[in-house]
Amino acid sequence: MSLNTKIKNIFSFCLRIGLSGLLLWYVFSKIDIDNTLEVLKTTDPFFVTLAFCIFVFINGLILWRWMIFMKALNLSVGFWNALRHFGVGLFGNLFLPSAIGGDVLKTVGLCTNHDQKTKVVASVLLDRLSGFASIVIVAVCAFIFGYRFIQDVTLLIAISIIALVAGSIALVLFNEKIYSFGCKLFNYFPKFKNKLMEMHYDIALLKNNRAQGFKALGLACINQVIFGFSWYLVAKALHQDIPIIYFLIFVPLLCVASSFPSIGGLGVRETGAAYLLGKIGVDSGIAVSISLINYFFMIAIGIIGGIIYVTTLSPGRVQHHLSNDTSAPGQS
Numbered sequence: 001m002s003l004n005t006k007i008k009n010i011f012s013f014c015l016r017i018g019l020s021g022l023l024l025w026y027v028f029s030k031i032d033i034d035n036t037l038e039v040l041k042t043t044d045p046f047f048v049t050l051a052f053c054i055f056v057f058i059n060g061l062i063l064w065r066w067m068i069f070m071k072a073l074n075l076s077v078g079f080w081n082a083l084r085h086f087g088v089g090l091f092g093n094l095f096l097p098s099a100i101g102g103d104v105l106k107t108v109g110l111c112t113n114h115d116q117k118t119k120v121v122a123s124v125l126l127d128r129l130s131g132f133a134s135i136v137i138v139a140v141c142a143f144i145f146g147y148r149f150i151q152d153v154t155l156l157i158a159i160s161i162i163a164l165v166a167g168s169i170a171l172v173l174f175n176e177k178i179y180s181f182g183c184k185l186f187n188y189f190p191k192f193k194n195k196l197m198e199m200h201y202d203i204a205l206l207k208n209n210r211a212q213g214f215k216a217l218g219l220a221c222i223n224q225v226i227f228g229f230s231w232y233l234v235a236k237a238l239h240q241d242i243p244i245i246y247f248l249i250f251v252p253l254l255c256v257a258s259s260f261p262s263i264g265g266l267g268v269r270e271t272g273a274a275y276l277l278g279k280i281g282v283d284s285g286i287a288v289s290i291s292l293i294n295y296f297f298m299i300a301i302g303i304i305g306g307i308i309y310v311t312t313l314s315p316g317r318v319q320h321h322l323s324n325d326t327s328a329p330g331q332s
Contacts, residue, residue, distance in 0.1 A: 035285060036283075036286065036288070039238055039289065040238070042239065045237075047234070047236045047237035051237065051297070054233065055294075055298075056301060056304075057226070058226055059090065061222070061223045062086075062127075062131075063086045065130065065131075065216045066086065066127045067079070068215055069127050069130075069212070070123045072216075073119045073126075074119070075119040076116070077120075080312060084109075084309050085110045085309070087307075087309040088105055089102035089105050090301055090304070090306075091105075091302045092106070094299060094303075103124050126216075129166070129173070130216050130220045131223075131224075133166050133170070133220065134220035135224060135252040136163045136166050136252075137224075138224040138248060139159045139249060139252040139253065140163065141248075143155060143249050149245060149246070149280075150246070155249065162253075183196050224255075227251055227255075228247040228248040228252075231290060231294060234290050234293050235247075235290050238286055238289060238290060242277075250273075254269050254272045258272075269291050269295065270291045270292060273287045273290060273291035274287045277290070
């Protein structure tokens with residue numbers, strides 16, 4: 001790794017820490033900390049435990065969704081291998097730029113020992129796109145049904161922008177002419193351009209297996225609804241009687257916001273929660289507490305993912321080294 005790359009990585013990491021720290025400082029300066037601590041002391045452990053169990057279940061659905069895409073692309077990856085790299089992706093979400101960083105980590109890890117690299121990238125990209133599409137679908141449907149509860153034009157604009165971005169990405173990926181035109185930008189990097197075109201051919205395979213694609217998208221939508229429900233349970237744990245329709249509108253927007261460069265979305269998500277839940281009269285301290293409890297869930301599942309990766313990968317490495325030793329007798 002060159003010195004310039006190291007400097008860029010350090011600068012990027014410091015920038016993410018700085019943004020998360022600045023936003024946390026700002027949001028905590030706006031809340032009554034003493035009152036918030038009093039509410040947290042009365043947290044109902046039953047609802048918190050139930051919300052965490054649901055959070056674990058959600059990640060199981062996300063793994064299933066990724067495996068559906070791998071199967072649709074004829075990508076030969078076993079369950080335990082997929083679980084291993086999914087786990088390291090969860091762990092990477094704790095310190096890399098939100099969920100995108102985790103995607104990069106699991107993609108690189110799986111590509112290292114796999115000869116179908118473009119299909120690996122395509123599966124992760126399609127999985128992320130399906131999650132993005134589910135955010136749009138759930139947010140739009142929830143906003144339509146909940147418009148009589150919260151008539152806010154800014155929310156409509158935000159959802160419309162997200163829908164436009166998701167639609168544009170899908171159009172580029174699935175339209176060969178547009179995709180090929182975009183690849184011309186990399187004419188001076190022919191190897192990279194060829195890899196991009198190979199990935200497009202892999203994505204095009206999904207057109208012949210649309211049932212799997214719709215299955216994954218439906219699963220993503222269910223996942224997004226359940227995620228909103230987990231936030232609702234955390235609010236119940238803090239004795240907040242907030243209709244679930246608000247979480248179905250707000251949580252998808254917070255998921256998008258947490259993708260901004262930060263440490264696992266920390267600070268960005270809390271600021272967004274205070275702003276959005278404040279629209280329906282929720283105290284800022286309570287809103288931030290709800291978001292932070294969900295962040296602690298993310299930390300816990302990330303640690304579990306890291307443990308899964310280490311414990312399942314280590315035996316494979318040992319076997320690999322042993323096979324190398326036995327294949328070359330007489331060498332010291």
